[in-house]
Amino acid sequence: MNVAVFDIGGTFVKHALINQDGEIIEKGKLPTPKVEAQTNLLAEIQQMVSQYQLRGTIAAIGISSCGIIKNGQVLLSANIPGYTGFTIEKQLSERLSLPVYVENDVRCAGLGEMWKGSAVGKENFVLLTLGTGIGGAVVIDGKLIKGNNGFAGELGHMIIEQEGRLCGCGAAGCYEQYASTSALLRDYQKESLDGKAISGEEYMLRLSQNDPIAITCYQRFIDYIVSGLVTIAHFINPESIIIGGGIIENGDRLINDIRKTFENKVMTIYQSTTSIEAAVLKNDASIMGAAFLAFKSENMIE
Structure with a gap:
């Protein structure tokens, strides 16, 4: 059927x-x-x-x-x-x-990754998608967490910077204003010499070519991503945090650097209980x- x-x-x-x-x-x-x-x-x-x-x-x-x-x-x-x-x-x-x-x-x-992707066999995990913003899905005991009014999982709107950048949601300092792909590209455009907008693919190419501005933005980007992941791990203690989005599909460098930084910043006891995985269903x-x-x-x- x-x-x-x-x-x-x-x-x-x-x-x-x-x-x-x-x-x-x-x-x-x-x-x-x-x-x-x-x-x-x-x-x-x-x-x-x-x-x-x-x-x-x-x-x-x-x-x-x-x-x-x-x-x-x-x-x-x-x-x-x-x-x-x-x-x-x-x-x-x-x-x-x-x-x-x-x-x-x-x-x-998130359900797709649980059925046929990175979360097969896992009943407690979080999916984050990095793109224009940051989307989130939280699965506990094999079920989507929807919350009181069905609004749960808006992880992109965790506040990580007091009096930070204004977000489209009306708040300031939201996670997605610092850790989304669009935030990374805006940061690079602001700091680059020509001030021109570039695609995620072009940015990753410049990073691979050791563009110093790309490297600086990248390191800051990793730190911002991981600050949110650490909060999620400490709060929910999922088996895995799965990260998706087009930028994750550009080789293993990003997910590996996120893992290393996460292990350095998360409480020691969580290092062996919450893994960081790349989404595979794309x-x-x-x-x-x-x-x-x-x-x-x-x-x-x-």
């Missing part, structure tokens, strides 16, 4: 057909609608589900979505105009006459997690 899954982001809607063994039978992506998002997303997803049904029976639909998600509804999204307020689970299930399960994209990535993490959510909710997998 298969499920159809969709990962709704600000630029693309990734889609896939996945079986109970976690094998991706087919996948692709479509541009995210820029106007009348709710209506057009419903149409896009319905059309793709119809195509996947030609391959066989679809047991359920799994949705990974940007934004704050609660009870199948998009409570807030800054990335897609007109997306906030979308009762996506209800409307899709009515249209498709299929069970639909919706969760935040980073939480889905761009498929969220769709795998959406599939896991659907299969698990339908009692089709353990």
Whole structure:
């Protein structure tokens, strides 16, 4: 039996057909609608589900979505105009006459890593994704921690610098203002001689070429990342903290340096109880997690 899954982001809607063994039978992506998002997303997803049904029976639909998600509804999204307020689970299930399960994209990535990635066999772990901001998912005893109103896991908004940089959330000194990939690139741009913006790939190239400014920014970046990891380890004591995001995929240097610095800064007793791992599912993490959510909710997998 298969499920159809969709990962709704600000630029693309990734889609896939996945079986109970976690094998991706087919996948692709479509541009995210820029106007009348709710209506057009419903149409896009319905059309793709119809195509996947030609391959066989679809047991359920799994949705990974940007934004704050609660009870199948998009409570807030800054990335897609007109997306906030979308009762996506209800409307899709009515249209498709299929069970639909919706969760935040980073939480889905955490579930994906638990099912088929770096967290296989682990019941207590934290996933951090480094990108424009920092996303977080916390899994305790094999279950996502959602909190009182479903807002738990916003680790990018831990305050690490009093009276620090202003964050888009309205606070100052948030973790993601110092330890996200975009923060690293902003720091480099500010300190570089030409003041030009560069990509993460270009930055890592300059780092490998021993650009002194890149090295200075990198060392500070590592320290900021680890300050958050130490707080997480001391507070939650997970088996693993798994780090994802495009910058992690540029070889082993970053994850190895994070590990070394973490071991130097964390309390000694935690060195052997919390490991630092790189996420392995990369761009498929969220769709795998959406599939896991659907299969698990339908009692089709353990």
